[in-house]
Amino acid sequence: QKEVEQDPGPLSVPEGAIVSLNCTYSNSAFQYFMWYRQYSRKGPELLMYTYSSGNKEDGRFTAQVDKSSKYISLFIRDSQPSDSATYLCAMSDGAGKSTFGDGTTLTVKP
Amino acid sequence: EADIYQTPRYLVIGTGKKITLECSQTMGHDKMYWYQQDPGMELHLIHYSYGVNSTEKGDLSSESTVSRIRTEHFPLTLESARPSHTSQYLCASSRPRTGGLLGDNEQFFGPGTRLTVL
Numbered sequence: 001q002k003e004v005e006q007d008p009g010p011l012s013v014p015e016g017a018i019v020s021l022n023c024t025y026s027n028s029a030f031q032y033f034m035w036y037r038q039y040s041r042k043g044p045e046l047l048m049y050t051y052s053s054g055n056k057e058d059g060r061f062t063a064q065v066d067k068s069s070k071y072i073s074l075f076i077r078d079s080q081p082s083d084s085a086t087y088l089c090a091m092s093d094g095a096g097k098s099t100f101g102d103g104t105t106l107t108v109k110p
Numbered sequence: 111e112a113d114i115y116q117t118p119r120y121l122v123i124g125t126g127k128k129i130t131l132e133c134s135q136t137m138g139h140d141k142m143y144w145y146q147q148d149p150g151m152e153l154h155l156i157h158y159s160y161g162v163n164s165t166e167k168g169d170l171s172s173e174s175t176v177s178r179i180r181t182e183h184f185p186l187t188l189e190s191a192r193p194s195h196t197s198q199y200l201c202a203s204s205r206p207r208t209g210g211l212l213g214d215n216e217q218f219f220g221p222g223t224r225l226t227v228l
Contacts, residue, residue, distance in 0.1 A: 002152075006152075032215040034215070034216065036219075041221070041222070041224075042221055042222070043114075043200050043202070043219030043220050043221050043222050044153075044200075044217075044219050045219065046216050046217075046218075049215075049216065088152075088153070090217075092215040094215065096141055096160070096204065096214040096215070097143075097155065097158065098215065098217060100152055100153040101152060102150075102151060102152040103150070103151075103152065105150070
């Protein structure tokens with residue numbers, strides 16, 4: 001079983017929709033929870049992160065961590081065509097290496 | 111934008127050739143990483159380095175080798191390329207543990223090298 005499981009997608013939504021992206025994990029040592037966004041033919045870029053449990057909001061994006069359920073989510077409100085990309089969750093126990101999910105490819109249609 | 115570069119961006123090569131994928135970063139980061147990523151698949155860590163003269167194999171077995179003679183440079187070499195090596199190779203680096211809120215947990219990625227071995 002993988003340490004990090006990400007909902008596979010792909011997802012296709014109309015512009016303006018609310019998008020929910022999710023990952024579960026098994027390693028209780030994970031403390032840092034990241035979401036990377038990867039556009040086609042580019043490397044991933046850090047989008048948001050949270051440390052330990054809780055919510056974090058940044059504009060249209062909200063990251064949630066529920067450590068008791070070992071579950072993290074990224075919500076995108078008022079989705080835009082420019083949000084079309086692959087989203088990767090990543091987690092770290094603080095030792096400097098991250099474990100990545102498989103990624104979910106999102107397409108937002110105008 | 112992160113200052114991490116990879117060359118070439120695309121490479122098509124025949125079986126049996128020796129190739130070196132270049133990765134350089136100008137941020138002075140000690141930690142560097144190589145990942146392999148197939149389309150729609152997860153990132154697999156194949157090598158990492160915590161500083162000059164330090165290299166370790168990652169979670170995914172790979173026939174490639176790496177070297178870290180200078181902080182800014184982390185090349186990956188395949189002695190004899192095979193079609194099974196066809197993939198995208200991503201290089202990344204991270205700040206020191208004490209650098210920023212995320213420290214070494216945030217990785218900065220290069221644009222990747224898309225390798226095709228015929």
